[in-house]
Amino acid sequence: MRVIPALDLRDGKTVRLRQGNYEDQINYEVEPHAVIEAFVEAGAELIHVVDLDSARDGRRRHATLIAELAA
Numbered sequence: 001m002r003v004i005p006a007l008d009l010r011d012g013k014t015v016r017l018r019q020g021n022y023e024d025q026i027n028y029e030v031e032p033h034a035v036i037e038a039f040v041e042a043g044a045e046l047i048h049v050v051d052l053d054s055a056r057d058g059r060r061r062h063a064t065l066i067a068e069l070a071a
Contacts, residue, residue, distance in 0.1 A: 002046075004044070004046045004047065004048050005039045005042075005044050005047055005048070006047070006048040006049070006050060007032060007035050007036065007039075007047060007048070007049050007050070007069075008050045008052055009032060009049065009050065009051050009052060009053070009062050009065065009066075010025065010052040010053055011053065012032070012062065012065060013027065013028070013032070014027075014028040014030050014031065014032050014035050015027055015028065015052065016028070017052065022052070022056060032065065032069060033068070033069065036069050047069075049066055049069060049070075051066065
């Protein structure tokens with residue numbers, strides 16, 4: 001089995017939606033770059049990044065941030 005960690009982005013911040021509900025959001029005080037760094041340090045080879053804003057409205061809001069995270 002391969003575990004692939006995920007990072008959810010909304011308004012440029014690290015979040016988690018409860019059961020996919022945009023009205024029930026958990027906010028984390030950790031910057032997305034720090035989350036990616038921690039995943040990599042833990043040995044992650046792949047990371048699933050979810051742009052929740054784009055998923056909801058179809059506009060690519062975090063393209064620049066995701067490119068930075070991928071680098």
